[in-house]
Amino acid sequence: MAMLDEHQHKIVSDAVAEAELTTSGEIVPVLTQASDSYSDVVLAYCAAIAFTAMSVMAAFPTFYTDLWDGLFGGWGHDWTTGEFTTLMLGVGVLKFAATWAILQIDAVKFLLVPGPLKRARVRDAAVRHFKVGAESRTHGRTGVMLYLSMQEHRAEIVADSAIATLVPAEAWGEAMADMLVEVRKGCIAEGIAAGVRDVGKVLSPHFPRAEDDVNELPDRLIEL
Numbered sequence: 001m002a003m004l005d006e007h008q009h010k011i012v013s014d015a016v017a018e019a020e021l022t023t024s025g026e027i028v029p030v031l032t033q034a035s036d037s038y039s040d041v042v043l044a045y046c047a048a049i050a051f052t053a054m055s056v057m058a059a060f061p062t063f064y065t066d067l068w069d070g071l072f073g074g075w076g077h078d079w080t081t082g083e084f085t086t087l088m089l090g091v092g093v094l095k096f097a098a099t100w101a102i103l104q105i106d107a108v109k110f111l112l113v114p115g116p117l118k119r120a121r122v123r124d125a126a127v128r129h130f131k132v133g134a135e136s137r138t139h140g141r142t143g144v145m146l147y148l149s150m151q152e153h154r155a156e157i158v159a160d161s162a163i164a165t166l167v168p169a170e171a172w173g174e175a176m177a178d179m180l181v182e183v184r185k186g187c188i189a190e191g192i193a194a195g196v197r198d199v200g201k202v203l204s205p206h207f208p209r210a211e212d213d214v215n216e217l218p219d220r221l222i223e224l
Helices: 007-021 038-058 060-069 081-100 104-113 114-133 161-166 169-184 188-206
Strands: 024-030 143-149 155-158
Touching: 007 024, 024 060, 024 114, 024 188, 038 081, 038 104, 038 114, 060 081, 060 188, 114 143, 114 169, 114 188, 143 169, 143 188, 155 188, 161 188
Parallel strands: 024 143
Antiparallel strands: 143 155
């Protein structure tokens, strides 16, 4: 399902066309709901909670067997090793399943994913999509991707080799800041458009538009 409607897409497309009037750089804005499923993180949490529960039971077996007998109205009896092991494994499975179900809620899952991991995976996804969709696809290697990942609340700017050689990474700071100010207010299209215009301003002095410049990449927002 698309995150932005036709009018919002036009806001971004118009910003790309406007920004490229003064530069030979090709700006590619990309919007995605999330950069990774983080299934490995979910499994790690599930396993950790399940094994923690089983370890606590193993450390205090009498407490749990007495609790079981009290809850289910049974007479106290001598638990065999096999019975207790079965109970412990059952609790572990239930803890695993319950944790997995809770972490299917995106708000909870993304809250628990460590910040450095989110940053790394957003960056990896941005570079991966740039390599597929923009890298070396322009004559002068002047492609720039503006990548926004909503669930992680992260953005990246990835530039082709010719641009990266002349423009330091910190030069994109204003573009990132202006974009995120609008995105935090819920104005996603306006935020991306602001970032695109700022990227154009950074590129213009280094890569001015020539009279015979050809538009090599589409002036549109890509939703993944």
